[in-house]
Amino acid sequence: EFGGVLHFLMQAKMEPGNRTLLQLSPTVQATRSNYTKVHRGADVKYIDHFVRPGHGRVLADVLQSEHGSWFLRKSNRNMIVEAVDDVPLLDDFCWLTLGQINDLLHESNTVNMDARTVLSCLPHAGDPRALHSDVELLSWFTAERSRHDVHTRRIPLAETSGWHRGAYSIDHEEGRYFRVVAVDVRAGNREVTRWSQPLFEPVATGVTAFLVREAGGVRHVLAHARVEGGFLDTVELGPTVQYTPDNHAHLTGADRPPFLDAVLAATPERIRYEAVHSEEGGRFLNAESRYLLVDADETTLAADPPPGFRWVSEGQLTSLVRHGHYVNVQARTLLACLHATREPR
Structure with a gap:
């Protein structure tokens, strides 16, 4: 202090x-x-x-x-x-x-x-007026973990399909997703002043967003129980949208990721927060996402969330962050941004 x-x-x-x-x-x-x-x-x-x-x-x-x-x-x-x-x-x-x-x-x-x-781990006061009680939320989340079974195994790079190893990078054959490159680094203000390492480079900017609503005077976000292969426990709560639009440009209709088009089409008056943030610069090269907090439209508010989605209050999400492996890293960034919008700038 x-x-x-x-x-x-x-x-x-x-x-x-x-x-x-x-x-x-x-x-x-x-x-x-x-x-x-x-x-x-x-x-x-x-x-x-x-x-x-x-x-x-x-x-x-x-x-x-x-x-x-x-x-x-x-x-x-x-x-x-x-x-x-x-x-x-x-x-x-x-x-x-x-x-x-x-x-x-x-x-x-x-x-x-x-x-x-x-x-995002800073303690904030909760609110008992959430749409779903803490017990209901945890029961839903436990059910989401229970209904998914994910097995991950390492394979040799030579056994992957759809990837090509070039002189300076490993790339996807359709130019999607990411490439792996190598860099040689010199930095006078680091613990080690020179090193070489691989970096993971996404091919386009991501879009990461929470749809937001007020319910009973309490801010809620639409969280997605996401399954990702690298998680320790199968499922973590993520943002409503966490995608790289260019990777899904070839998809139409029901094959499009849920809520992606609603976020991309949001009018300026519905956007509560927007900034481009980098991901981990020690492991990823030029990995950026457009982070957004977007007011839910009438269509979304009128319908029950689809399977895998649940309205979670700001206080409940903050409480879950204080426990390991409940809230993913993208949702934690958005939670910090949500806290940053509490007071007028």
Whole structure:
């Protein structure tokens, strides 16, 4: 706290996959191999505040998934720790209030994915006036997990169909989905100053959106129980829409993803929030999605949600984020953005 106001220690962090190179990241954003110095790099700044007891008061601490369509069973530990002693301010770091961060969330490619997902873990007051009780919501979610059975196995790259390995990348034969490329990186302000790695590069910009409604004076979002091959537990709650439209351009009618066309056709007065945000720049190259909060139209409000969809209050979604593997990474970004729209700008 400074002057009774909570501030968050943010880092201006370079990631090789960011289109804008620098974005605001959490105080610490490091893999275990980084902070245990497997690569013989420099110390990770401020790491002791998160891995050694006695350095602060823990406000949130939860294991969360990353992109279940792009990662296989990958989790991150998301933490918020309130410092109890003075914290020295190092180069590339800055204290920002939550209000300042919320303003920056309205800017494209400014607050990185890891910061957004950690911010979604901030405690917020719930509301008992949700359309469905917590017990009803959890029962529905458990039923969704129970009715899906997903088996994932590794196969050699040579056994994949529809993919070609070229001189500099691995590409889909129809130019859809993504490509895998290699990069050579030099960065003077990282724990390791030079390395080479593969990066996953989507071929087009995604669209990630919640349809939003007010019910009984409480904000609700239309959540989708998504099945993704990389999840640890089959199903997590995702946004109403989480697609790359170009990948589905050849589909028509009922084959189109649910609600995608309704979001793409939304008029400006129905859009509560819009910004382009990057995904994890340490693993993905120029991976961007257009994130939206869109008021539901009359047709959607008049009908019961289709199977796999459920109206969830903002408070209920916030509560579920504080438990591991209930809310996917895209929905957590949108939840942080939803919190950022609470107050007029």
